[in-house]
Amino acid sequence: MALEYRGVSKDFVTNPDNPLTAVRDINFRVEEGEFVSIVGPSGCGKSTILSMTAGLYQPTRGEVFVSDERVVGPNAHVGFMLQKDLLLPWRSIVSNIEFGLEARGVGKAARRERAMKELRHCHLDGFENHFPYQLSGGMRQRAALARTLAIDPEIILLDEPFSALDAQTKLLLQNSFGGTIAAAGKTTLLITHDLAEAVLMSDRILVLSERPGTIVAEIRIDLPHRDQPLKRRVLPEVSRYAAELFGHLKLEEKAL
Amino acid sequence: MTVAAQQAGTRVPAGVKPRRSFSLARHGTLLASLGILAGFLLLWEFLPPALDVPKFIIPTVSDCLVELKRMWFQERLFSHTMSTAFYTVLGFAIGSALGAVMGYLLGMSAFWEKVLSPYILALQIAPKVAFAPLFIMWFGYNAMPKLLVTVLIVFFPVMVNVLQAMRTVDRDLVNLARAYKLSRWGIFRKIEMPSTLPNLMAGLRIASTLAVIGVTVGELVGGNTGLGFLISYGGGQANAAMVFNAILFLTLIGIVLYTVLARVEEKILHYLPKAEH
Ligand SMILES: Nc1ncnc2c1ncn2[C@@H]1O[C@H](COP(=O)(O)OP(=O)(O)OP(=O)(O)O)[C@@H](O)[C@H]1O
Ligand SMILES: [Mg+2]
Numbered sequence: 001m002a003l004e005y006r007g008v009s010k011d012f013v014t015n016p017d018n019p020l021t022a023v024r025d026i027n028f029r030v031e032e033g034e035f036v037s038i039v040g041p042s043g044c045g046k047s048t049i050l051s052m053t054a055g056l057y058q059p060t061r062g063e064v065f066v067s068d069e070r071v072v073g074p075n076a077h078v079g080f081m082l083q084k085d086l087l088l089p090w091r092s093i094v095s096n097i098e099f100g101l102e103a104r105g106v107g108k109a110a111r112r113e114r115a116m117k118e119l120r121h122c123h124l125d126g127f128e129n130h131f132p133y134q135l136s137g138g139m140r141q142r143a144a145l146a147r148t149l150a151i152d153p154e155i156i157l158l159d160e161p162f163s164a165l166d167a168q169t170k171l172l173l174q175n176s177f178g179g180t181i182a183a184a185g186k187t188t189l190l191i192t193h194d195l196a197e198a199v200l201m202s203d204r205i206l207v208l209s210e211r212p213g214t215i216v217a218e219i220r221i222d223l224p225h226r227d228q229p230l231k232r233r234v235l236p237e238v239s240r241y242a243a244e245l246f247g248h249l250k251l252e253e254k255a256l
Numbered sequence: 257m258t259v260a261a262q263q264a265g266t267r268v269p270a271g272v273k274p275r276r277s278f279s280l281a282r283h284g285t286l287l288a289s290l291g292i293l294a295g296f297l298l299l300w301e302f303l304p305p306a307l308d309v310p311k312f313i314i315p316t317v318s319d320c321l322v323e324l325k326r327m328w329f330q331e332r333l334f335s336h337t338m339s340t341a342f343y344t345v346l347g348f349a350i351g352s353a354l355g356a357v358m359g360y361l362l363g364m365s366a367f368w369e370k371v372l373s374p375y376i377l378a379l380q381i382a383p384k385v386a387f388a389p390l391f392i393m394w395f396g397y398n399a400m401p402k403l404l405v406t407v408l409i410v411f412f413p414v415m416v417n418v419l420q421a422m423r424t425v426d427r428d429l430v431n432l433a434r435a436y437k438l439s440r441w442g443i444f445r446k447i448e449m450p451s452t453l454p455n456l457m458a459g460l461r462i463a464s465t466l467a468v469i470g471v472t473v474g475e476l477v478g479g480n481t482g483l484g485f486l487i488s489y490g491g492g493q494a495n496a497a498m499v500f501n502a503i504l505f506l507t508l509i510g511i512v513l514y515t516v517l518a519r520v521e522e523k524i525l526h527y528l529p530k531a532e533h
Contacts, residue, residue: 054435074435086432090450090527100436102446133529151436 002155002187003030003053008062009212010048021212022048026062028206028215030155030187035226037190037198039245040208046191048213050157053189054080067154076104079153083160085140087132093143094119094128100151118146121180138169145177149184156181158190162197174201175230182227195249199241200229207248217248315497323497331486331498333505340471340482341509343399347406348467348513352460354407355414362415363422363452364444380416384409385473392478402474402482409470410463417459421452454528457521464517468510483509 008026011019023045030036038046051057052064055074064071066078079100087096097115106114119128122142132140141161148156161177162170178201181188192198198205199221207217221241225231232238297317304314311319327333362369384405391401425448433443475484483502490498 051431054431056431056434074437076437078435080432080435082428084428086426086429088429088447088450090453099446103436103438103442131527133527 002032002034002067003189004028004065005049006063006065008052008059008064010045010052010057011060023208024212024214026213026215028218030189032154032187033185035181035188035190035201035203037192037202037205038208039192039195039198039205039249040213041210041249042193044208044211044213046208046213047159050080050159050189050191053155053157054078076151077154078157079148079151079155080157080159081141081144081148081161083163085132085137085144087140087143087147089132092129092131093124093135096132096143097147097150100147104151114150115146118150119143121149121183122146123176136169137165138173141165141173142176145180149180149186154187156186156188158188160192161190163193170197171230171233175228177201178229179227195242195245196233196238197229198245199223199238200232201226205245207245219244219248312494312496315500320497320500323495324501327486327498327501333486333501336482336486337505337509340475340484340506341512343402343406343474343482344467344471344509344513347403347470348410348464350403351407351410351467352414352463355411355459355463356418356456358411359415359418359456360422360444360448360452363419363448369419376412376415380412384412385469388473388477391474397478397480399479401478402471402484405474406467406470409466413462413466414456414459417455417462418452421455422448425451454525457517457525461514461517461521464513465510467513468506472506 005026005028009024010022012022013019026049028036038049040046052059053066053071055071055078058072066075069075069077087093088099091099094112094115097118098111101111101114116128119125122145124139124142124146127135127139127143132143135143144161158177162173165173174197190198190201202221203226205219205221206215207219208214209216219241223232223235223237223241225235300314301317304316315323324333362372387408388401388405391404395401395404429447429451430443433447438446471482472484472487475482476488479485483506486502487499490496490502
């Protein structure tokens with residue numbers, strides 16, 4: 001399998017008397033090529049899970065495995081993307097896409113070739129020499145995806161990559177990401193607030209509780225067209241899945 | 257953009273204003289600026305004599321021009337100017353290099369920044385030019401004191417700007433670089449250094465104007481070369497026109513240095529979106 005959490009908890013010790021437990025006893029597995037989403041209330045530790053998978057910090061208890069290797073630090077298996085595109089404003093788009101390859105000893109010509117290939121996959125042909133400020137928000141996120149794919153990671157981590165975009169751009173980008181990721185056959189972990197997005201894009205959804213976050217439900221989405229969220233969107237079952245998620249998040253009780 | 261061109265279907269990129277009104281506005285401000293200059297020069301030429309202000313208090317424009325010619329041929333104005341310009345640039349280069357290096361080093365070590373910050377603050381507040389007589393006592397009447405004053409005065413704005421920028425580098429960018437397994441040096445070179453460049457350039461621009469002050473004070477206090485020396489010499493002879501001219505040349509040195517830096521900055525920071533007018 002591609003990713004496994006075994007009994008993972010994470011405490012943040014900012015105040016020694018009262019450590020804050022972000023997530024508690026998380027167990028799950030993601031198979032190779034699977035697209036799994038994590039939904040949960042704000043502050044329940046979703047981004048913490050992403051950071052631990054990327055190896056940016058260590059779990060307090062338990063272990064994280066990526067491609068059967070225990071994660072002890074940043075590693076070449078994962079690529080991640082945030083709500084912010086994190087493009088370097090002083091680099092052209094193509095050189096931004098090359099960024100991740102530079103620390104891996106890939107030669108200059110090979111870097112450029114890989115970057116141009118991902119640029120085309122992400123439909124950014126002709127924009128290679130533009131600078132980030134000259135691109136729209138949606139195009140910038142596509143460039144960030146191209147940069148993530150360029151290092152050919154085994155797992156892609158996405159932390160609310162569409163939440164800063166307007167509704168239409170969001171739909172188009174979900175579709176374009178869904179297609180690109182399916183074509184590349186990448187294992188993906190998507191963190192999102194948007195229940196519909198989770199249903200449209202995933203094979204499986206994990207629902208986290210309030211902080212300290214633990215997994216309270218797991219929903220398998222048995223719908224076709226994972227690679228084309230726009231097509232999946234019109235299926236009648238989508239609203240049923242969304243309603244189920246809605247129930248697990250206890251949103252109705254909170255609204256009272 | 258002419259009407260004909262618009263009718264021909266030429267596309268106007270959004271946000272670009274029609275050329276003609278743009279250049280008109282530009283010429284308008286230029287004309288107004290030149291008008292104010294002309295008015296000022298006229299007032300300067302005719303008002304003091306009309307009010308019976310003596311020449312050694314406020315010389316007129318023409319007095320200054322006559323004096324300028326005399327200074328050029330008899331006081332070696334050109335070589336004094338070159339000397340001042342040389343030490344301004346040298347002091348600026350040394351001071352800002354030291355300031356930038358110190359800013360980056362402290363920016364990488366929270367510990368040393370905390371340890372040193374009270375002293376840095378104290379030194380930053382201390383009036384650097386007041387050190388000039390001390391430096392003369394220590395090093396004698398040579399170029400060293402003015403160079404040291406300049407280095408000292410240039411150092412702080414550059415260091416503080418760089419340090420401030422290092423503190424505010426986007427953590428997520430650094431994490432991204434860590435996830436891509438960049439080394440500490442790689443993170444500095446590819447993330448921190450370029451992120452802090454706008455602040456560094458702003459610090460250099462401030463420092464360039466201060467560098468002229470540093471050299472001038474050094475020359476005023478001791479020595480026999482440079483525009484600062486001409487100022488104290490002219491002052492001693494009650495030759496106000498000479499002082500005026502020296503100040504003018506000092507200002508020119510500052511403007512040249514500042515303009516060069518602003519140009520370099522524009523070139524280097526081309527990737528920052530320009531504010532619309
Ligand atoms: N570096 C840190 N130091 C201390 N506390 C932290 C740190 N990172 C996260 N936390 C805390 O851990 C909890 C979970 O944070 P996290 O960012 O994972 O939430 P999230 O589920 O991603 O929230 P959101 O949906 O709003 O993005 C929060 O209460 C947060 O304050
Ligand atoms: Mg988050």
